[in-house]
Amino acid sequence: MIGSSNPAPGLADGGLRFPDGFVFGAATASYQVEGAAGEDGREPSIWDTFSRTPAKVWNGDTGDVACDHYHRLDEDLDLMADLGLHAYRFSIAWPRIVPASRGAVNAKGVDFYSRLVDGLLARGIRPVATLYHWDLPQTLEDAGGWPARDTAAAFGDYAAAIGAALGDRVHTWTTLNEPWCSAFLGYGQGGHAPGRTDAAAALAAAHHLNLGHGLALQALRAVTTNDPEYSVTLNLHAIRGEAEAVRRIDAVGNRIFTGPMLRGVYDDDLLADTAHVTDWSFVRDGDTGIIHQPIDVLGVNYYSTTLVRSWDGQGEKQSSDGHKPADGGTAWPGSDEHVEFLQQEGPYTAMGWNIAPDGLVELLTSLRDQHPDLPLMITENGSAFEDRVDPDGVVRDAERVDYLRRHLAACHQAIEAGVDLRGYFAWSLLDNFEWGYGYDKRFGIVRVDFDTLERTVKDSGRLYRRVARTGVAPA
Ligand code: FCB
Numbered sequence: 257m258i259g260s261s262n263p264a265p266g267l268a269d270g271g272l273r274f275p276d277g278f279v280f281g282a283a284t285a286s287y288q289v290e291g292a293a294g295e296d297g298r299e300p301s302i303w304d305t306f307s308r309t310p311a312k313v314w315n316g317d318t319g320d321v322a323c324d325h326y327h328r329l330d331e332d333l334d335l336m337a338d339l340g341l342h343a344y345r346f347s348i349a350w351p352r353i354v355p356a357s358r359g360a361v362n363a364k365g366v367d368f369y370s371r372l373v374d375g376l377l378a379r380g381i382r383p384v385a386t387l388y389h390w391d392l393p394q395t396l397e398d399a400g401g402w403p404a405r406d407t408a409a410a411f412g413d414y415a416a417a418i419g420a421a422l423g424d425r426v427h428t429w430t431t432l433n434e435p436w437c438s439a440f441l442g443y444g445q446g447g448h449a450p451g452r453t454d455a456a457a458a459l460a461a462a463h464h465l466n467l468g469h470g471l472a473l474q475a476l477r478a479v480t481t482n483d484p485e486y487s488v489t490l491n492l493h494a495i496r497g498e499a500e501a502v503r504r505i506d507a508v509g510n511r512i513f514t515g516p517m518l519r520g521v522y523d524d525d526l527l528a529d530t531a532h533v534t535d536w537s538f539v540r541d542g543d544t545g546i547i548h549q550p551i552d553v554l555g556v557n558y559y560s561t562t563l564v565r566s567w568d569g570q571g572e573k574q575s576s577d578g579h580k581p582a583d584g585g586t587a588w589p590g591s592d593e594h595v596e597f598l599q600q601e602g603p604y605t606a607m608g609w610n611i612a613p614d615g616l617v618e619l620l621t622s623l624r625d626q627h628p629d630l631p632l633m634i635t636e637n638g639s640a641f642e643d644r645v646d647p648d649g650v651v652r653d654a655e656r657v658d659y660l661r662r663h664l665a666a667c668h669q670a671i672e673a674g675v676d677l678r679g680y681f682a683w684s685l686l687d688n689f690e691w692g693y694g695y696d697k698r699f700g701i702v703r704v705d706f707d708t709l710e711r712t713v714k715d716s717g718r719l720y721r722r723v724a725r726t727g728v729a730p731a
């Protein structure tokens with residue numbers, strides 16, 4: 257059974273009762289946790305290449321071992337069951353499945369995810385699979401990467417292959433995780449793999465990610481047999497500040513994806529803002545129709561807010577947009593030269609991101625207003641803080657506990673305000689490889705000792721276990 261069989265949502269024993277059936281899960285991503293980078297036919301991804309490039313990742317860290325989840329699958333499945341998780345959101349490593357890009361399916365790679373899905377189902381945990389959480393096969397990058405149209409077609413083929421293998425058991429399929437990061441941090445700003453800094457290529461990448469989303473949904477629908485749910489996960493920016501600057505960042509930060517995916521259009525203001533960067537000739541007749549596929553639920557990743565102001569090009573520009581700075585490049589093609597990103601009020605997490613649970617309520621209610629019939633799911637929310645195992649074996653991560661508590665309360669508030677919010681996934685189940693920050697930033701509700709790989713449930717994990725088991729969060 258999913259969720260609690262509690263009466264109507266509201267206050268319960270001084271706590272916040274969530275609706276019956278509300279899903280409490282936890283999330284990870286393949287490159288961040290699996291390790292086993294060269295095993296069982298897995299070929300390199302762009303993150304293998306990027307993390308091996310000097311000065312790209314903190315301390316030269318790589319995902320070669322990560323949490324060794326690939327070899328500790330049963331232990332981690334038991335951990336999830338012990339935490340009372342209703343669902344587990346994981347991603348599938350494309351280079352494990354179709355190593356030679358368009359070649360034969362790698363049976364050993366498929367087998368790992370098949371065992372993962374079976375292990376979840378055996379423990380009563382709902383499998384929520386993401387097809388792409390940033391680990392593009394390096395061979396496809398070498399052939400042009402996401403700025404090249406063929407990559408979208410290859411993604412559709414990959415979706416068909418993995419859908420045929422797992423399409424009788426996965427409960428929810430998510431095509432992409434945060435395509436904004438893939439396109440704009442990967443090809444525009446350069447702080448993420450593959451580390452390119454080309455604004456026009458970043459916009460082409462965004463379109464081909466959108467196209468890949470549509471093709472993947474078509475492919476999955478053709479092969480699945482268990483009537484799953486379909487979704488995509490976006491890191492929609494909760495933008496505050498001066499109206500014209502908000503409009504610009506909403507266009508290139510949010511509507512560049514929600515426009516074609518949910519409404520079948522690229523908005524005119526987005527095209528106008530970016531006209532000096534690209535002529536958008538990479539959009540072909542029929543593309544927006546392919547992208548505009550029905551979805552059952554929209555995944556929303558939320559960490560903090562974005563504060564903007566219009567900039568006239570005079571004086572020193574503020575650029576606190578919360579992303580790891582790289583040399584040159586821009587994460588905001590067409591609008592970088594018009595917008596300042598202002599430092600926001602604290603408190604902050606170890607990432608320097610401001611803690612603003614009210615921003616989550618704003619984002620959810622505004623999505624409800626824009627797309628009233630679309631169910632929503634928080635597919636990531638969490639916080640990085642330093643922590644340690646005390647001599648008595650306890651991890652007292654009080655700041656993470658507080659962050660979790662306040663954001664669960666924000667979810668509850670949004671539900672009370674009429675938002676159709678179906679679930680919440682804590683980021684992350686485990687401390688893991690945090691992209692450009694390597695192992696320096698810990699987001700887990702379970703601590704991982706990266707020397708011994710030992711797992712220790714933190715106080716935040718203990719709180720979450722109580723919430724998942726009872727359906728009641730602390731007020
Ligand atoms: C999100 C990513 C996830 C993790 C969190 C902290 O942008 O989807 O993999 O790194 O941020």
